[in-house]
Amino acid sequence: MMDRAQVEIGRVLRASTAGFAIGCRVSQLSQPAFGSLVKAKPLGSEECVYGLIYDMHIDDDQLIQRLVMTENPRAEIIEDQRQNRMLPVEMSVLTVGYKQDGRLIHGLPPRPPLNLDPVQLCVEGDEVREFTEPLGTGALPYLRLILRAPANRVPVDQLLVAHVRDVYRLRGNDQVWALTAVEELIELLRSNYELLVPTLEALSTALPELPIGA
Amino acid sequence: MSLDFEQLTDRVNEMAQTARERQYRRLDRLREVLAFLREKRLAWEELTRQREFIEKTVLASRQPKPFRGSAIPLHMDQLGLDEAFAYDAGDLPDVATIVSADGSQIVPDRHAAFVYYLINIGGIVYHHGQGEAPEVFSEPTLEFPTEDELDDAMFNNYASVTIKRDLGEIEMLARQAQQYKQAKIPLLTVMDQRLLYVPTGEISPQFKDEVIAEWQGYMQDIRQAGCWLAGYIDSPRKSSVLTMLRHIHPERDIDNLKDMGEWTGLTDVDLFSRILRPGERSKIFQDVSFSNTRFRRLNKVCFFYLNTGGSNIARVDLPVSVARDATAVRAIHAMLYDQCQILGRYPYVIARADEMAVVQRRDQEELEFRIGRRMDAAGLDTVETTSKAQTKVLARSGKGRFEP
Incomplete structure (x- = not known):
């Protein structure tokens, strides 16, 4: 099994006790996948909320809709859309547990994560084994x-x-x-x-x- | 109180009927104009004589006759007035840089809680043919009174804010041009307005002169950086070429240079939409007007019309220094039409520049929220909005519904 370093995949857009939404740039999309275990962990805190990605969607707008109609959109346009335009990829996460005071609890957290809390992909073997x-x-x-x-x-x-x-x-x-x-x-x-x-x-x-x- | 649409039904029907009749009359008049254009397609002597007449009796006169402005072909050669220059993909540079800038503003509102204005200049640096992501930029400037705002013209004269925004756009183009110009890679700067800039509003003649001088200064900066400058006007309303033709028409009113006779209401777009097919541009014309006399020699403004797709006609302004460069004109024609192919009929870079510049309503609300927070922190009692503004909010608010 390959252990990888903690991978930040985005930040919390909005949240409730039952789940939260992550916003990320297109460049961050290569790692997370449907069903992945993730955690929202504020900087400098040991508390975190765990969840499973159950939906990923990418919005469009009228400009994208128009560009889709062109034959062979050129590389500059594709890169402009992906790197410059403020259309974040959004992932929906179902809460499945949390860690507080060093204890791991498989239940809904007392409080949801906050806007802009960084979200990491759980890929470290020890952490995945502990949670599961x-x-x-x-x-x-x-x-x-x-x-x-x-x-x-x-x-x-x-x-x-x-x-x-x-x-x-x-x-x-x-x-x-x-x-x-x-x-x-x-x-x-x-x-x-x-x-x-x-x-x-x-x-x-x-x-x-x-x-x-x- | 909501509109009573029932009362408007008959007038709406009448409006459609009238529009149809006007269109038929227009088409009749346009056929006549086209026939005259083709008859006079190489009438260089007549046009030159007329231009000299205008310069003597109008532009250089101490008591000028009323005059709206006309045009003169830049090149009087074997290619006639009705010539259409096709788009040639071979003229498109393999590699080029296209810079576009646009501006938007929040004007001072004397009914609001805070007196300020904001200008936001945004744009894009597009690297054509290089497969890279463009660079985008957005530069807001917030201004507020430092003395009594009633004494500060900027907070009582919206025209001044608009002028400042316009100058900000061309200044940004000049700055970006100097930053991004590379040897052997052509750089085109393009803005979403006319180059023949005429500041309007309640401003003094002296201020007007200063603004035009500053505008031309930036034109010069772009030229000295070895870059091209163009103004792009979608759906232009000018009738300069029509006026030029009318001035050599046998039925013209010699004593009234503004009279268009049966051609009244027609525009250059009406004319060139019948001549130019998608991708084609017209001959280049130089603007003949009081405004252009205020522009220095190399900055004098020329223009051509371009069919950007379907029957959509845009006008492209160029300084004469660029218009005289045949290679530059071919490249600019190709680049602008190429840009129009991305979105269909409108240049992609200008659309993106507009997007980078625009200040949304929610941005304004966020800004005013932050200002309010800082005012509170500074111990200031923020003045509420005026009673008029408050009442408007109440009266225009949406309806609510009881939910058990």
Whole structure:
């Protein structure tokens, strides 16, 4: 597994207890992905709020709409739009935990992050392992927060698949963890076959090396 | 009180009917103008005699006849008045720099809580053919009274603020031109207004002279930096070329240089929209007017018309020093039309310069919020808006709805 330094991917635009939106420049877009674990961490503070990216969108305006109609837009124009015009890429994040006084808690934070708090991508192996470590009972309580997200705004099944796949790799292809996550999902969704079955099918496709079907 | 649209229905119908009739009459008159233009396409002697007449009896006269302004072709050669010069992609430089600047302002408002004005000059440095991101800039200037504002003309005369903004635009072009000019790479500066600058408003003749002198100073700076300058006017309303033609028309009123007879209401755009196809430009004309007599020799303003797409006709002003340079004219024609292809009919660099310059309503609100905060911190009681302004806000506010 490759450990990478903390990667700042943008700053908080707006926030609530349940989630927050990140604004970033186009140049910052190469690292974060749908399902990535991120944290909003004010400078100089050890407190932070963790979340999963569940949506990324890039707005347009009338100028972009007009430029799209041209054949072969030239490089100068594309670079002008990406580097100079104030159209930030926006990512929506679902809160799944927070850290306070050195303790990691898989629940909604007492306060949301503030505007312009920097947001980092969680890619350090130790930090990812700490956040995603099952409890002694094998439970992964933060998965409940994902399942409770409003389905009309958050693609829950796809988010679960992307997150499990991402963490599996960041934990060094940790099959034990991945299967623990699958068992937790089966337990939490035992009354919701409509969500459970497609999620398991998608996981089995995304991680064919795992005996999910079995 | 809201508009009573029912009362306006008949007048709106009448307006459309009248517009259609006017358009038909216009087309008839335009056919006549076009026929006359083609008849006189090489009438250089007549046009020269007329120009000399105007200079003697109007421009140089102590008791000039009323005169609106006309034009004269810069080149009197085998290419006639109706000649159209096609866009040639081969004239487009492989590499060039195009700088555009624009300005906007917040004028002093005596009903507001604070007396100030703001001028924002914004623009873009576009590196044509180099694949790089352009550089953009935005330079705000905030001015406030240092003495009693009632005594300071800048806070009581909006024309002065507008003039300052205009000078700021061309000054910025001169500055950017000097900064970005590189050897062997042509640099074009272009602004979204006429080069034949005439300050208007309630200003003294002396101030007017100072402004024109300063404007020309920047024109000179750009020229001495080895750069080109152009003014771009979208939807121009001038009738200089039409006036020039009218002055040699057999039915002209010899004693009235402003009389256009049956051609009244027609503009040069009407004429050239029938001659120029997309990408084509007209012959270059030199402006013949009192205003141009105030411009020094190399700064005298010339112009051509350009079809930027469809039937959209723009006017491009050039100093005569540039207009006489055939290579420069071909390159400028090509670059401006090329820029118009990006967005369709309007140069991309000018659109971006406008975007960099504009001060949005929310920007103004944010500025006034910050001013208010600093005033409070300085222990000043900020004066509320006038009763008139407050009442307008109340009366114009939107409606609310009860939500249980």
